[in-house]
Amino acid sequence: MIDNLNEAFSLFLSFENIAIVFVGVLIGTIVGAIPGMTTPMGVALALPFTFTMQPVTGILLLIGIYKGGLYGGSITAILIKAPGTPAASCTVLDGYPLTQKGEARKALDIALYASIFADFMSNLALIMLAGLLAGFALKFGPPEFFTLIVFSLTIIAGVSGDNLIKGIISAALGLMLATIGLDSIYGTNRLIFDNWQLMGGLNFIPVLIGLFALPEIIHYFTKNASGRVHKAVMSGAGAGMKEFKQCFKSIFRGSLIGVVLGAIPGIGGAPAAFLSYSEARRNSKNPENFGKGELEGVAAAEAGNNGVAGATLIPLLALGVPGDVITAVILGAFMIHGLRPGPLMFVENLPMIYALFIGIMLSSAYLFIIGKFSIKAISRISEVPNSILYPIVVVLCLYGTFAINNSSFDVLVMLIMGILGYFMMIFKFPAAPFLIAFILGPLLEDNFRQSMVLSEGSLNILIRSPICWFFWSLTAISVFLLIKSKQKNIPLAG
Amino acid sequence: MTLNRLVGVFFLVFGALSYFILIPQGIVVPSNIQHFTTSPAFWPNIITVIIAIMGLLLVLQNSDVEDINTEDIEEELEDHTSWKTRTPRLLIILSMLFAFYFTIEKFGMVAPAMLLILILMLFAGYRRWSLILLFSILVPTALYFFFTHVANIPIPLGIFETLRG
Incomplete structure (x- = not known):
């Protein structure tokens, strides 16, 4: 243990790593604060820049962006009623009324404190639980992993959009795309159609950038041009210890909600923020003030939202299963560096895991520094019009995609995925199940x-152990609950 | 037929065509496979069956409650640009992106990227020429220097290769 920690510190302690976490949180906060940008977009665009970095450095940059993005989304939510991320839409409910009352500074401060506390709690949960879960997962064989991935994909497909059927189609398309290339057992061609560039399969970065950056941009350019820019106005006195103590119960509860929901694949920040908010209102002495500028409402929403950040890394690091798009990108970053998160990583590469934990803890401190001292400047950056921002992002997408393999074919793949992603957006097909299925597809098929091969073709192996039964039961329960909860929206004819 | 059902029909047909044509044509199945579940085509077949079944369920879905129509789409996309306006703009933006792709081989990435930023900023309605020129030149050049000199990834310059510094 001590040896591993020593090794982890020597792996982490370099100027490059200490600085990169700061840069990541700063970029994430800025990206989150810009209404036209999303955190997945920011992480996707940063990924090509990590190719030449050390694995720890590159992954910490992405984690920093993720964490900064979660908080950054609340800045514009509070100041101009434009949530930078879906999760921050809950922060708008009380954040913007506080700005209207001239108490923007107080709202921003309490959002920052709640975010940091929740982030810290989430990091602790990650550090304490990931190792335990990984130890348990060491008992998993191919059938157990197969059932785990089926469960994860079901819940991700179900909760990502309004419609379970569309979520499943989206995931199935992602799985289908992942089958392109040489067969992993027999080495025969699959859906290559004599195009040698497809032999290694599709690279995930063009698919990622195409699905998560281009559709928003294409959509922007297909609208009538609008140069409307909101001016962010910072007003009032800040919040201190008194306000933090006042909201502490809601912050603590919200953090726990975030941690629990974050650890379940597919749930994400927005449901955690809304659940934390509604619990805070239910337990408040002044529930009637919620929605009219209640400081506790901002604190609860932000705690729920940021509580997921560390926890989403639990299934990623311990099981190798990404819970959302951003952790899927981080999984991709691991894979680019030839690493595979999962239980074996805790055995073979423990110092690296510890080094990541150190960096993750540091990110909470950086979030405080950035939030406290640069919020004014960041809120100014958020005023950059999309007519400047998007053309630059397009070029970033093109360069980043080309740089993966020095291949213009990847650029073509990205453009095609961008068109697909645009039409998926139009027809309300969630993109997250597509990408996660695309990444998990090979793992799912290989384990199957x-x-x-182990059972000589008998499907009985898929129910061989209590762990398999456990995941099949979870899959059945989640499908049942998803259908039940969405029955109002998607009743079947007949 | 509603749009949602049309999408369902599309996936039903796509699933069926993939199962009966795309997979038999596109996947080479060796003759020595031990069991059909280990065949390279087994998994893609399962996926296409799922797509077809989900397409069918989408067709059967009660469209009175949840359906997409163009108004919904516009609401979802939070603007009210009509499809009459949107379609030509969509074609223009896609043409520009694909034109970039096709020029990489001849002109490299830097010069077309400069032109692309300039055109896109104008297309988006931005009119401050000083900033347009600044970003058009600065961004592709800075990215070129980063990838080429920091990340050691040579960004192609096409016919401008002699300028490589």
């Missing part, structure tokens, strides 16, 4: 086929 390994199981079949």
Whole structure:
């Protein structure tokens, strides 16, 4: 343990790593604060820049952006009623009324304190639980992993959009795309159609950038041009210890909600923020003030939202299963560096895991520094019009995609995925299940086929152990609950 | 037929065509496979069946409650640009992006990227020429220097290769 920690510190302690976490949180906060940008977009665009970095450095940059993005989304939510991220839409409910009352500074401060506290709690949960879960997962064989991935994909497909059927189609398309390339067992061609560039399969970065950056941009350019820019106005006195103590119960509760929901694949920040907010209102002495500028409402929403950040890394690091798009990108970053998160990583590469934990803890401190001292400047950056921002982002997408393999074919893949993503957006197909299924597809198929090889073709192996039964039961329960909860929206004819 | 059902029909047909044509044509199945579940085509077949079934369910879905129509789409996209305006703009933006792709080989990435930023900023309605020129030149050049000299990834310059510094 001590040896591993020593090794982790020597792995982490470099100027490059200490600085990169700061840069990541700063970029994330800025990206989150710009209404036209999303955190997945920011992480996707940063990914090509990590190719030449050390694995720890590159991954910490992405985690920093993720954490900064979660908080950054609240800045414009509070100041101009434009949530930078879906999760921050809950912060708008009380944040913007506080700005209207001239108490923007107080709202921003309490959002920052709640975010940092929740982030810290989430990091602790990650550090304490990931190792335990990974130890348990060491008992998993191919059938157990197969059932785990089926469960994860079901819940991600179900909760990502309004419609379970569309979520499943989206995931199935992602799985289909992942089958392109040489077959992993027999080495025969699959859906290559004599195009040698497809032999290695599709690279995930063009798919990622195409799905998560281009559709927003294409959509922007297809609208009538609008140069409307909101001016962010910072007003009033800040919040201090008194306000933090006042809101502490809601912050603590929200952090726990964030941690629990964050650890379940597919749930994400927005439901955690709304659940934390509604719990804070239910337990408040002044529930009637919620929605009219209640400081506790901002604190609860931000605690719920940021509580997921560390926790989403639990299934990623311990099981190798990403819970959302950003952790899927981080999984991709691991893979680019030839690493595979999961239980074996805790055995073979523990110092690296500890080094990541150190960086993750540091990110909470940086979030405080950035939030406290640069919020004014960041809120100014958020005023940059999309007519300047998007053309630059397009070029970033093109350069970043090309840089993966020095291949213009990847640029073509990205453009095609961008068109697909645009039409998925139009027809309300969630993109997250597509990407996560695309990344998990090979793992799902390999574990299935390994199981079949082990059992000489008998499907009974997929129910061989209590762990398999556990995941099949979870899958059945989640499908049942998803159908039930969405029955009002998607009743079947007949 | 509603748009949602049309989308369902599309996926039903796509699933069926993939199962009966795309997979048999595109996946080479060796003759020595031990069991059909280990065949390279087994998993893609399962996926296409799922797509077809989900397409069918989308067709059967009660469209009175949840359906997409163009008004919904516009509301979802939070603007009210009509599809009459949107379609030509969509074609223009896609043409520009694909034109960039096709020029990479001849002109490299830097010069077309400069032109692309300039055109896109104008297309988005931005009119401050000083900033347009500044960003058009600065961004592709800075990215070129980063990728080429920091990340050691040579960004192609096409016919401008002699300028490589």
